[in-house]
Amino acid sequence: MKQFIYGLLLFVFLTLPPVATLLESIMIIHMHLQMPLLIFSGFLMARFFKVRFPAFFYKWNRNGIPGILLFSIILVYWMIPRTMDEALTVYASEIFKFISLPFLAGIPLRDSWRKLGSVSKNIVFLIFIILFILMGWLFIGVDDQICNNYLRVDQITLGWGYVTLAACMIIYIVQLIFGDQSEFE
Amino acid sequence: MKELSALSLQQKTIKALGVNTKDAKISLSYLSVAFATLLIGGILGLVQGLQRAGLLELPPWLNYYQVLTAHGILLLLVFSTTFTIGYQYANLSHSLGGLLPKVRKLAWSGFSLMIIGVILVVTMIVLNEASVLYTFYPPLAAHPIFYVGLVFVVLGILACCFGVFINYRHWRKTHPGQTTPLLAFFAMGVFVLWFFASIGVTIEVLTLIPWSMGIVETTNVMVDRTLFWWFGHTLVNIWYLVATSAWYVIVPKIIGGRHFNEKLIRLVVILLVILNIPGGFHHQIIDPAISESIKFLHVFMSLSIAVPSLMTAFAMFAVFERAGRKKGGKGLLGWITKLPWGDVRFLAPMIAMISFIPGGAGGIVNTSNQMNQVIHNTMWVVGHFHVTVGMSVVMTFFGICYWLIPYLTKRKLTPQMNRLGVIQTIIWTVGMILMAGSQHLVGLLGDPRRTSFTTYGDHPRALSWIPYEYVMGIGASLLLLGVIIQVYAVINMMFFAPKGETTFPVAEPEDNALPAPMWTERWGLWSVLLLMVVAMAYVVPIVDMIVNAPPGSPPIKTW
Numbered sequence: 124m125k126q127f128i129y130g131l132l133l134f135v136f137l138t139l140p141p142v143a144t145l146l147e148s149i150m151i152i153h154m155h156l157q158m159p160l161l162i163f164s165g166f167l168m169a170r171f172f173k174v175r176f177p178a179f180f181y182k183w184n185r186n187g188i189p190g191i192l193l194f195s196i197i198l199v200y201w202m203i204p205r206t207m208d209e210a211l212t213v214y215a216s217e218i219f220k221f222i223s224l225p226f227l228a229g230i231p232l233r234d235s236w237r238k239l240g241s242v243s244k245n246i247v248f249l250i251f252i253i254l255f256i257l258m259g260w261l262f263i264g265v266d267d268q269i270c271n272n273y274l275r276v277d278q279i280t281l282g283w284g285y286v287t288l289a290a291c292m293i294i295y296i297v298q299l300i301f302g303d304q305s306e307f308e
Numbered sequence: 309m310k311e312l313s314a315l316s317l318q319q320k321t322i323k324a325l326g327v328n329t330k331d332a333k334i335s336l337s338y339l340s341v342a343f344a345t346l347l348i349g350g351i352l353g354l355v356q357g358l359q360r361a362g363l364l365e366l367p368p369w370l371n372y373y374q375v376l377t378a379h380g381i382l383l384l385l386v387f388s389t390t391f392t393i394g395y396q397y398a399n400l401s402h403s404l405g406g407l408l409p410k411v412r413k414l415a416w417s418g419f420s421l422m423i424i425g426v427i428l429v430v431t432m433i434v435l436n437e438a439s440v441l442y443t444f445y446p447p448l449a450a451h452p453i454f455y456v457g458l459v460f461v462v463l464g465i466l467a468c469c470f471g472v473f474i475n476y477r478h479w480r481k482t483h484p485g486q487t488t489p490l491l492a493f494f495a496m497g498v499f500v501l502w503f504f505a506s507i508g509v510t511i512e513v514l515t516l517i518p519w520s521m522g523i524v525e526t527t528n529v530m531v532d533r534t535l536f537w538w539f540g541h542t543l544v545n546i547w548y549l550v551a552t553s554a555w556y557v558i559v560p561k562i563i564g565g566r567h568f569n570e571k572l573i574r575l576v577v578i579l580l581v582i583l584n585i586p587g588g589f590h591h592q593i594i595d596p597a598i599s600e601s602i603k604f605l606h607v608f609m610s611l612s613i614a615v616p617s618l619m620t621a622f623a624m625f626a627v628f629e630r631a632g633r634k635k636g637g638k639g640l641l642g643w644i645t646k647l648p649w650g651d652v653r654f655l656a657p658m659i660a661m662i663s664f665i666p667g668g669a670g671g672i673v674n675t676s677n678q679m680n681q682v683i684h685n686t687m688w689v690v691g692h693f694h695v696t697v698g699m700s701v702v703m704t705f706f707g708i709c710y711w712l713i714p715y716l717t718k719r720k721l722t723p724q725m726n727r728l729g730v731i732q733t734i735i736w737t738v739g740m741i742l743m744a745g746s747q748h749l750v751g752l753l754g755d756p757r758r759t760s761f762t763t764y765g766d767h768p769r770a771l772s773w774i775p776y777e778y779v780m781g782i783g784a785s786l787l788l789l790g791v792i793i794q795v796y797a798v799i800n801m802m803f804f805a806p807k808g809e810t811t812f813p814v815a816e817p818e819d820n821a822l823p824a825p826m827w828t829e830r831w832g833l834w835s836v837l838l839l840m841v842v843a844m845a846y847v848v849p850i851v852d853m854i855v856n857a858p859p860g861s862p863p864i865k866t867w
């Protein structure tokens with residue numbers, strides 16, 4: 124239950140207007156810090172829901188695939204530049220962000236990850252690595268300003284953020300493949 | 309049970325055979341270079357100290373900035389690096405039961421590469437072609453060969469990194485289910501950090517070579533400075549990690565105690581490795597082209613290193629108190645008197661640890677934006693790093709010599725040599741207090757660092773610095789005396805001390821201690837986390853520096 128409290132505290136902290144405004148004022152921090160933290164808060168809160176509603180998770184997410192699909196859809200939705208732009212101007216969109224990321228992405232991720240086999244996990248990694256590289260390429264390469272609210276230099280910065288993130292994930296996978304994981308048990 | 313007896317068998321063979329002579333030769337070679345360098349660097353230090361106080365005029369063929377560049381590079385880069393490698397390879401050989409033949413080969417290749425590199429670098433400094441100071445970032449430009457020399461040094465370091473990684477992997481493969489001995493774990497931390505630190509400086513130097521040759525016209529000064537401090541700051545913390553390996557594992561044994569909780573020690577190492585590199589930005593607080601908010605964020609990055617440091621301080625005092633009380637120390641502070649103050653192997657690292665208190669406090673001053681504006685580029689900074697590196701790190705290194713060298717040469721530490729060591733420690737301490745203390749004070753009065761003697765046309769302000777600079781000169785003289793004694797002691801222990809057996813002092817855990825958890829060995833994961841932290845810290849400012857770059861700088865030779 125401690126985890127739930129920490130997750131809730133983090134969530135409340137992130138919703139505080141000055142915190143939200145500060146984090147959203149820089150494009151890369153909006154996408155690569157605020158959003159992941161929202162997901163993480165849901166990830167922590169998931170314990171409570173899993174204990175409270177085990178039947179629900181058992182019925183709808185027995186093998187983890189539906190959960191990870193929901194997670195991916197929400198994530199991809201928020202990777203579209205337009206949605207991020209809207210979150211800054213359309214109030215409903217901002218509220219949707221604060222609900223969808225913790226509750227529709229963080230919680231299913233926690234529930235699904237354990238249930239997935241290593242093949243599915245690798246597929247998820249692969250998809251996101253490819254996606255991140257594409258997004259990086261897009262943000263670095265495109266000559267126009269994509270968002271109304273952010274400058275081009277913010278866009279390029281975010282692009283490099285995606286590329287480095289993808290690189291870190293690749294290195295992580297490589298060390299998983301070449302390292303002997305059984306030795307850490 | 310079988311595992312246990314295999315383990316003790318291995319330990320018995322180590323005991324019976326003592327040090328592996330092939331491995332000892334590697335360590336001794338590195339240590340010899342280290343102390344030869346210390347002697348030259350120390351002489352240059354005194355020359356500088358006297359010149360700055362106006363007490364010594366340099367001959368026309370030698371200028372202050374040549375001396376300063378050589379002093380910085382020889383002591384900060386060469387002495388500390390070679391000592392660290394010699395000591396860490398001895399730790400590795402001892403705790404993993406000998407180096408693999410191919411690792412030995414790597415260590416020797418690293419040695420040759422470094423020697424070639426240092427010769428190239430020093431030659432260029434002596435020829436007055438490279439007075440760019442040890443920070444060597446643009447717009448000051450050295451002769452291309454100077455940078456080529458640096459590339460050789462970095463390649464040498466990388467060879468030693470791979471040596472450690474290979475030996476570690478081999479041991480892990482052959483010892484499933486066991487955690488690595490603590491000293492080998494420290495060695496991994498040191499060399500993983502070194503590997504990633506080298507990336508920054510390699511990129512920098514490779515851009516500087518074509519620039520200094522005139523193939524490209526300009527270079528981006530801000531990016532180069534940032535890459536330099538990525539490396540420079542991390543290097544400082546590598547020495548610090550090396551020193552802590554002795555504080556945690558060696559010193560407790562010398563005072564007859566046990567080492568602290570192994571899980572906490574490993575956690576400190578992991579935190580230092582993951583969080584370290586972005587601290588480099590605290591050297592750029594006054595640099596333009598980094599936005600206020602980024603600098604503000606980096607204050608946190610830089611102060612986060614205080615967490616493992618405070619954990620270390622806490623752990624060490626707990627260990628001392630426990631050992632002192634076991635020996636019958638009574639009352640609140642009675643245990644302090646029970647510590648072996650007359651043993652140089654304890655005294656030197658102990659003073660080193662104590663000096664970390666003012667050193668750390670000074671570091672917090674330096675990393676705070678407003679206070680940095682007061683002390684930036686003054687003698688205060690010079691005082692600061694002589695306390696941190698010249699005392700905390702170097703005195704730990706000196707203390708290590710008094711058991712490591714006799715161990716490696718199969719000789720004994722005689723009581724006379726111990727007494728000499730205690731005297732050396734006292735001289736060094738007094739010298740550093742005088743020199744670094746007056747540097748701190750005169751820095752607050754505005755005396756600039758890295759500046760040849762001048763009175764600015766007898767300006768009263770500049771004249772008020774001179775008394776402090778005399779004290780600095782006295783301290784510097786004591787320090788050179790300390791260097792000479794230390795080098796004498798090292799030579800004596802290498803070649804003349806009586807033959808005998810010296811043990812490698814490795815502390816044991818407390819009897820009821822839990823085994824260290826296996827997950828601490830996930831170096832792949834720690835490396836990825838390190839890279840994530842680096843990405844978070846560097847992507848925003850570096851993209852900004854490149855996209856909004858001013859016209860670059862041509863190479864400039866001011867001397």
Ligand code: HEM
Nearest residue numbers: 350353354356357380383384441442757758759784787788
């Ligand atoms: C005999 C002992 C030593 C003496 C007398 C000494 C003296 C000095 C002096 C007078 C300066 C010049 C400050 C300036 O003009 O800005 C200096 C700079 C410096 N010293 Fe030492 N020092 C000694 C030992 C060490 C040691 C052991 C280290 C490191 C391992 C070290 C590292 C440095 C560095 C990095 C600089 C800065 C160079 C620069 O600003 O470019 N010194 N030292």
Ligand SMILES: [Cu+2]
Nearest residue numbers: 541544587588
């Ligand atoms: Cu630093």
